[in-house]
Amino acid sequence: GISANYSGSTDTSWYDKNENEFVITTAEELYGLSALVNVATFTTEKVYLGSDIVINTGLATDWINGTNATGLHQWQPIGTNSNNFKGTFDGNKKTIKDLKTDPNKDYQGFFGFVDGATIKNLTIEGEVVGKNYVGAVAAYATNSTFEDCTFGNPNFSNFHVTGLNWIGGVIGYAKGSVLELCVNYGKITGGINGYVGGLGGGGDNSSLRGCSNY
Numbered sequence: 001g002i003s004a005n006y007s008g009s010t011d012t013s014w015y016d017k018n019e020n021e022f023v024i025t026t027a028e029e030l031y032g033l034s035a036l037v038n039v040a041t042f043t044t045e046k047v048y049l050g051s052d053i054v055i056n057t058g059l060a061t062d063w064i065n066g067t068n069a070t071g072l073h074q075w076q077p078i079g080t081n082s083n084n085f086k087g088t089f090d091g092n093k094k095t096i097k098d099l100k101t102d103p104n105k106d107y108q109g110f111f112g113f114v115d116g117a118t119i120k121n122l123t124i125e126g127e128v129v130g131k132n133y134v135g136a137v138a139a140y141a142t143n144s145t146f147e148d149c150t151f152g153n154p155n156f157s158n159f160h161v162t163g164l165n166w167i168g169g170v171i172g173y174a175k176g177s178v179l180e181l182c183v184n185y186g187k188i189t190g191g192i193n194g195y196v197g198g199l200g201g202g203g204d205n206s207s208l209r210g211c212s213n214y
Contacts, residue, residue, distance in 0.1 A: 006055050006073050010035050015042065025050035030096070034076045040083040044116075047087065049094040055126070056098040072100045077112030077139060084115035084142070091122025091149075099126030099136075106131045108163070109172060111138035120147035125159050134163035135172035135201065136186065143176045152185030154214065160187040165194035166201035169213065174203035182211045 006027035014022055014029050015036055022045065024030055030053055036042035056072045079085035089111075101108035108130030111119065124136040128151075133139045136151035151169045152159040166173045169184025182199055190196030198213030200206070 006031070008073060012036055017041075020045045021048070022046070023048045023050040025053070027053050027055050030055075031076065034078045037078050037085050038076070038080050038083055042085075042087070044087045046090065048090045049092045049096075049122070052095045052097060054097045056100055074102050075099050075110070077101070077107060077109055079111050079113040081107070081113055084113040084117075085111055086114070086116050088118040088120075089122065090120055093121050093123075095123040095125060097125045099124055099128060101126075101128050101130055101134070103129040103162075104131065107133045107139040107172070109135045109137060109139040111141075113140050113142075114138050114144045115142040117141070117144040118147070119144065119149060122148075123150040123153075125151075125153055125156075127159070128161045130163045132164050133166045133172040133201070134161055135168045135170055136161050136184075137170045137182075139172040141171050141174045141177045144174075145178045145180070146170060146182055147180045148182070149179070150183040150185070154185050157185075157187065159185070160189065162189045163194070164191035166190075167194060167196045168201035169198050170211075171200045171203075174200050174206040177203065177206045178209065179206070179211050180209045182208070184213045 010031045011028035012032035167190040195202040
């Protein structure tokens with residue numbers, strides 16, 4: 001199933017500090033995860049996606065029609081520089097659809113900062129834009145593993161990741177991290193002298209295994 005369009009509210013009622021595994025099925029709960037991680041309430045627990053989640057209904061349709069979508073909800077990346085996401089996020093082969101990030105900020109992506117995290121079985125679709133360190137799945141990753149993470153869709157070419165420096169389809173910058181079986185179908189654009197890549201914008205002591213860029 002697919003959850004309805006995001007209402008603009010944040011739901012953290014699913015979180016119980018005595019549990020360590022959670023299933024998220026709505027955009028409100030997803031914004032709740034971001035809010036919890038960004039104040040370090042949620043750190044090393046495990047999250048599963050229970051359904052596809054649409055952040056902005058009609059974003060893709062507007063692109064097809066050549067119009068600019070207005071009134072969009074900007075995503076708040078999960079994990080900040082001081083409070084990284086350190087848990088496991090299992091997308092369960094589901095898709096986060098029509099994600100829109102803030103073009104005026106650095107460290108934009110579904111995840112902002114991750115450290116020691118595992119992110120897998122996840123597809124992101126949307127318009128992931130920012131300044132520096134921009135990646136659809138994660139902006140900045142340290143000692144983390146990304147398995148079977150995909151940006152975009154082979155049947156729709158307009159999904160894109162855009163920024164200035166350290167811009168990648170899956171990850172903006174990867175330090176001591178591994179990307180396994182990750183795929184980029186999106187359009188990746190960076191600045192003239194920027195580090196830009198289909199899968200990752202750049203990295204240090206990281207590796208790619210069985211990844212594809214289309």
